Amino acid sequence: MGNDPTMRELGEFAVIDRVVADRRQPATVEVGPGDDAAVISVPDGRVAVSTDMLVEGRHFLLHWSTPHDIGRKAIAQNAADIEAMGGRPSAYVVGFGAPSDTPARHAAELSDGMWEEAAKTGAGIVGGDLVSSPHWVVSVTVLGDLGGRAPVRRDGARPGAVVAVVGELGRSAAGFSLWDKNIGGFKELRRQHLVPEPPYGQGRVAAEAGAIAMTDVSDGLVADLGHIARASGVAVDLSLAALAADHDALTQAGQAVGADPWDWVLGGGEDHALVACFTGMPPAGWRVIGQVVDGPAEVWVDGRNWTGSVGWESFS
Amino acid sequence: MGNDPTMRELGEFAVIDRVVADRRQPATVEVGPGDDAAVISVPDGRVAVSTDMLVEGRHFLLHWSTPHDIGRKAIAQNAADIEAMGGRPSAYVVGFGAPSDTPARHAAELSDGMWEEAAKTGAGIVGGDLVSSPHWVVSVTVLGDLGGRAPVRRDGARPGAVVAVVGELGRSAAGFSLWDKNIGGFKELRRQHLVPEPPYGQGRVAAEAGAIAMTDVSDGLVADLGHIARASGVAVDLSLAALAADHDALTQAGQAVGADPWDWVLGGGEDHALVACFTGMPPAGWRVIGQVVDGPAEVWVDGRNWTGSVGWESFS
Secondary structure (H helix, E strand, O other): OOOOOEHHHHOHHHHHHHHHOOOOOOOOEEEOEOEOOEEEEOOOOEEEEEEEEEEEOOOEOOOOOOHHHHHHHHHHHHHHHHHOOOOEEEEEEEEEEEOOOOEHHHHHHHHHHHHHHHHHOOOEEEEEEEEEOOOOEEEEEEEEEOOOOOOOOOOOOOOOOEEEEEOOOOHHHHHHHHHHOOOOOOHHHHHHHHOOOOOOOHHHHHHHOOOOEEEEOOOOHHHHHHHHHHHHOOEEEEOOHHHHHHHHOOHHHHHHHOOOHHHHHHHOOOOOOEEEEEOOOOOOOOEEEEEEEOOOOOEEEOOEEOOOOOOOOOOO | OOOOOEHHHHOHHHHHHHHHOOOOOOOOEEEOOOOOOEEEEOOOOEEEEEEEEEEEOOOEOOOOOOHHHHHHHHHHHHHHHHHOOOOEEEEEEEEEEEOOOOEHHHHHHHHHHHHHHHHHOOOEEEEEEEEEOOOOEEEEEEEEEOOOOOOOOOOOOOOOOEEEEEOOOOHHHHHHHHHHOOOOOOHHHHHHHHOOOOOOOHHHHHHHOOOOEEEEOOOOHHHHHHHHHHHHOOEEEEOOHHHHHHHHOOHHHHHHHOOOHHHHHHHOOOOOOEEEEEOOOOOOOOEEEEEEEOOOOOEEEOOEEOOOOOOOOOOO
16 A cells, blocks of 8 residues: 555545544534434424535546535535525535545545535535445535525516526636636636535525525526426516626637637526525625516526527436 | 437436326425425424445446336435434435436336335435436435434443344345355345345334444444444454354355355345344344443454454445
8 A cells, every 4th residue: 555545445434534534513413424324403493405416527527626626516516505495504415436446535635625615604514425436426415404484495486576696607607618628718717617606695695585486506597597487487587788797707708719608698507606586676796687577487588588508408 | 219218318307307206295395306405394403314325336236136126225225324323214315327328217217116115214205316427326315303312323332231133134145145146046035135124113113222322234243333342442242142043044045155154144234234232121023142341342253253254345
């Protein structure tokens, strides 16, 4: 066994010991890692739960992302699902599969990235499973706390409400194109593709401000608002003028890769912005980008169907 | 698109619709599948949580197990982790990765198996993630309810306590050998390898009877009791005589494959029996198989170290 032992050389239990050591769990964790299950206190009497699976080659590439990046992204996208219900994360559990010849330090780096991102959300990683797999698979489940508020669902949108967003749009998709076409520069956009920056805390803010429907932008703005439109039985009309700043921030990158920035703003997912519907004005920091109207359950852009790229589909 | 469409042909959202349709969620599910997160009521004010990842080729083979079998096994082994804390499952979330050319009905069959097993535990599947992956990966997270009782941990064993077990030992390992050596007959053992039968409800029974430490047999009896011995700082001494019936039930299979049944009984995992320590007599249905004694944190068999096969290791 050399200076950089593999998972096989170090062994499952030694790797787990290394990943778990010296982590500071929040006070809500009654039983942490190392038993058959963890136990978390949930004073709300309800728990929100969501899960995401990231597969090497499909959701990340090991020659683009470091293990630390992958850990941050996996936690961030799960946290965003709890934000989108108006809650905040309480705890995460993680399944990690990797080949036996993976350096064990990669598991430690993945875990460090996860803990760094989890700490931003005020929660810890309370358990997991470490297995051998022909390629990397990272599966995160997040538990969340609604703080006594009703969950903000996708089916509450009503005509007359405004549609507002907080967080970035199109950045991750622009970054992906830059990576994909191997175009240098645009460091921040390339970074935002690897590690999204969800607007932590704004889910609770929206819920307290009376949001009637909310989701995070994981598949693409038009695609995700389509989920709200269908669940609520309403039409959503977006305004290009209101999204001009998002578009303009990507003009240079669009020219560099020969793409239309509107495809990124309207069709690009993975930034994990929050988009919500409010019957009154949205909270500070949110920008109005459209309105909920009577009509078929679909998303329009300036009153028309959008014909560009609409979003991510797992098996396409 | 033919009569047996693939995941790619049907598409992520249509497959999810098919998997989610007509499922009856327990009353504790406030928000089920279809939103950013599910919401479960947890009147206990605490939630137990555990996760397991199963990888094709490592934890199951598609030419041994049907998708339905894999679904049942994935739920069963997660449920056993909650049983091992003295709780009962409240809800499951599932991540499923498979190649794009997988028949979509396989996802439905996997889901049917999961629901069949979940129903035995009194819980439903409240959310999930469906992704494209070069090979099958099934990741299950279980949430559990402790019913107001303290969790039964691994670190509570004390000298003088008896060690008792409920459920099967060595059956799954025997079944694996039969499959592996392609030996016919022994239908029940082969079946028990594909779909374990944890003793549902006995975790709560043990907790109510005052169990001071408990785990489920997932890695192997000696290996899993080793976790209790190390967490508690005690020695565990098993009695071969007390395990004779478990051994004798596997004599014929042992002869058929040329294996020592003791390796299966003491070293074989995946049956998800429950093994617990009690200061008094164990509950009805549990059988005493050893005792907790003063000594180094290890597991003995009739006072000696066991030199046979000791258990599963992920990267071996």
